[in-house]
Amino acid sequence: MLILVVSDLHLGKGKFLKNGQLNILEDFFEDDRFQEFTDYYSSGKHYWTHCHLVLNGDILNLIQIDVDGVFSSIIDGDLTVKAIKQIEKGHPTFFDSLKKFLATPNKKLTYVIGNHDSGIAFEEAQLYLKSLVGEGIEFSFELNVDGVHIEHGHRFEVINTVNPHKYFLDGPNGKKILNLPWGSLFCINVLPQLKKERPMIDKVRPMSSYIKWSILNDFSYFIRMFYTVIRYFIRTNFDTYTKQNRNFQTTLKVLKQITIYPRYEKKAKSILKRNPDLHTVVMGHTHVQEWRRFPEGKYYFNTGTWNMIPSIDAALHESVANLTYCAIDVHSKTKSIRSGSLNIWQGNWRPFREEVSTS
Numbered sequence: 289m290l291i292l293v294v295s296d297l298h299l300g301k302g303k304f305l306k307n308g309q310l311n312i313l314e315d316f317f318e319d320d321r322f323q324e325f326t327d328y329y330s331s332g333k334h335y336w337t338h339c340h341l342v343l344n345g346d347i348l349n350l351i352q353i354d355v356d357g358v359f360s361s362i363i364d365g366d367l368t369v370k371a372i373k374q375i376e377k378g379h380p381t382f383f384d385s386l387k388k389f390l391a392t393p394n395k396k397l398t399y400v401i402g403n404h405d406s407g408i409a410f411e412e413a414q415l416y417l418k419s420l421v422g423e424g425i426e427f428s429f430e431l432n433v434d435g436v437h438i439e440h441g442h443r444f445e446v447i448n449t450v451n452p453h454k455y456f457l458d459g460p461n462g463k464k465i466l467n468l469p470w471g472s473l474f475c476i477n478v479l480p481q482l483k484k485e486r487p488m489i490d491k492v493r494p495m496s497s498y499i500k501w502s503i504l505n506d507f508s509y510f511i512r513m514f515y516t517v518i519r520y521f522i523r524t525n526f527d528t529y530t531k532q533n534r535n536f537q538t539t540l541k542v543l544k545q546i547t548i549y550p551r552y553e554k555k556a557k558s559i560l561k562r563n564p565d566l567h568t569v570v571m572g573h574t575h576v577q578e579w580r581r582f583p584e585g586k587y588y589f590n591t592g593t594w595n596m597i598p599s600i601d602a603a604l605h606e607s608v609a610n611l612t613y614c615a616i617d618v619h620s621k622t623k624s625i626r627s628g629s630l631n632i633w634q635g636n637w638r639p640f641r642e643e644v645s646t647s
Contacts, residue, residue, distance in 0.1 A: 290618075291433065291614075292341045292342065292615055293344050294343060294347075295345050296402075296573065297322075297343075297595070298315035298346055298347075298348075298593070299316045299375050300315060300353065300375065301353060302378020312487040313352050313483065316349075316594065319381040319382050321611055322381075322385055322611075323382070323384070325611070326389040327385070327388070331392070344438055344439070345400050345405065345439075345572055346573065349375075350372070350375075351403075351404050351406070351472050352475055352479070355367055361472075361477060362460065363407055363468070364459060367407075369416045371407070390422040398428060398431055400430065400440055402442055403442040409427075409456075437559055437569045440572050441550075441572055447470055475490075477520065482513055486509065491575075551574065556588035567586050567624065568628060570614050572590060577610070589614045592612035611632055612631070613633060614628070615628070627645060627646055629642045630642070
């Protein structure tokens with residue numbers, strides 16, 4: 289069994305809006321490369337290969353899709369389907385590639401839900417995605433398959449998670465709506481305002497360095513940004529559908545986590561320790577490609593992102609998109625890992641480059 293994991297593609301409404309204007313909220317521009325990727329693993333030598341493709345969260349950037357010109361934090365199943373339809377129009381090649389992959393022999397497709405695409409938990413959304421790519425697509429919040437544990441990773445941050453037993457709320461007119469964490473509400477209500485002036489503000493790493501830089505070199509924007517964020521902080525403490533996730537303790541954690549870029553090596557190690565049947569943990573969310581080898585032949589991989597990640601750190605300065613994914617070959621009978629690697633997809637001419645490998 290070959291397990292392929294990609295995450296954090298953040299598909300929006302497409303590169304251009306209906307009026308021809310550049311869409312500053314679009315992060316994904318690699319539809320053709322993604323089609324090459326799925327074609328490679330479903331044709332030629334891989335046509336008969338048992339291959340499980342896992343879309344590990346934040347694939348569709350649902351919380352940054354305006355419906356009828358409005359960014360709403362009151363999200364129900366119908367609104368989620370409308371958002372997916374707009375993404376479909378902007379990325380037809382992406383959905384066609386998934387449909388073709390799933391229609392090939394011995395192929396499986398699982399969508400693991402993240403924080404930017406939490407609306408996929410609605411039954412209406414799942415039914416609509418099945419109509420787009422095929423009935424075989426499955427959905428989950430985490431996945432355990434052949435000794436491999438796969439989850440997005442956002443549950444480890446108070447800023448981006450909610451109590452799983454309170455995933456939904458009773459909204460207006462008796463409809464079930466998403467119980468959104470503070471981070472998602474910020475992306476819906478504040479980030480579009482900030483990105484109008486600085487389109488890459490949510491991607492610069494590390495954020496703490498960017499804040500320091502803006503104080504010295506972009507002070508007027510820093511003041512506007514600071515005022516916008518603080519005003520929103522105060523307002524969310526009193527909003528009917530947001531205050532249930534907030535108290536003084538979580539507010540302090542939110543303030544701390546805004547500027548810290550998470551790394552999940554310790555979390556992965558803990559998951560492996562609690563589950564002796566596992567040999568590998570795969571996560572996303574951080575947008576940073578990582579690999580760790582633990583004792584007794586156990587591993588942690590983070591798949592990174594296919595989006596542009598500029599860095600303000602001069603030593604790490606990079607402003608290119610690395611099309612990263614994880615490939616794990618598991619023995620079908622013993623469920624032991626044959627090999628695991630972090631790869632960068634490069635195209636048909638030279639399919640991929642291994643960054644690290646267990647073999």
